[in-house]
Amino acid sequence: MLERRRLPRQQCNLDARIFVPRSSTPIPCVITDISTHGSFVRTPKHSSIPANFDLSIGMSSLPRACRIARREADGFGVEFLDPVRHEVEEILTEHAFKEELLFEAISPALKGEATMTRVRLRQTVNAIMELIERRNAMSWQHATQPELLGQPHEPCRRPSIAA
DSSP, rough: OOOSSSSSEEEEEEEEEEEETOOSSSSEEEEEEOOSSSEEEEOOOOOOOOOOEEEEEEOOSSOEEEEEEEEEETTTEEOOHHHHHHHHHHIIIIIHHHHHHHHHHHSOOOOTTTHHHHHHHHHHHHHHHHHHHHHHHHHHHHTTSGGGTTOOOOOOOOOOOOO
8 A cells, every 4th residue: 555644653552542522431442553643543343433532642641632534444544633733724714715615615516526725725724734843843953952941052062083
């Protein structure tokens, strides 16, 4: 199968729990591969898992919102949902794409296919999220510099090479 992932997944064997809305009992599961964008989850046989749920990995008490991206015989692949991405999409829909989406909703279109407006909306959201990720990465890099951590700045020194 052609690999279309944004980031490669790491093989693992992590215990996790699925929390289904309006259900008090978490469903135990195992994560067999993971990246920052998603994972592959194996559940006990005959577990009924909805398309959207929360996943708590290991001993973490902070579950992540997930969406099932694909189902397979031995489990399913999930995408970790980013609440910021969802909020950005809602704001863009309301303020930049609303009229176009309403027009497309009342016009006959191809059933089940993404419209050009939806494609442009998704591309815009992706561009904004990439900008946020780049800014966050730059902030992290700057925060690891000694002067920002309250330590005195020392110039870089080349190691001396003994002959």
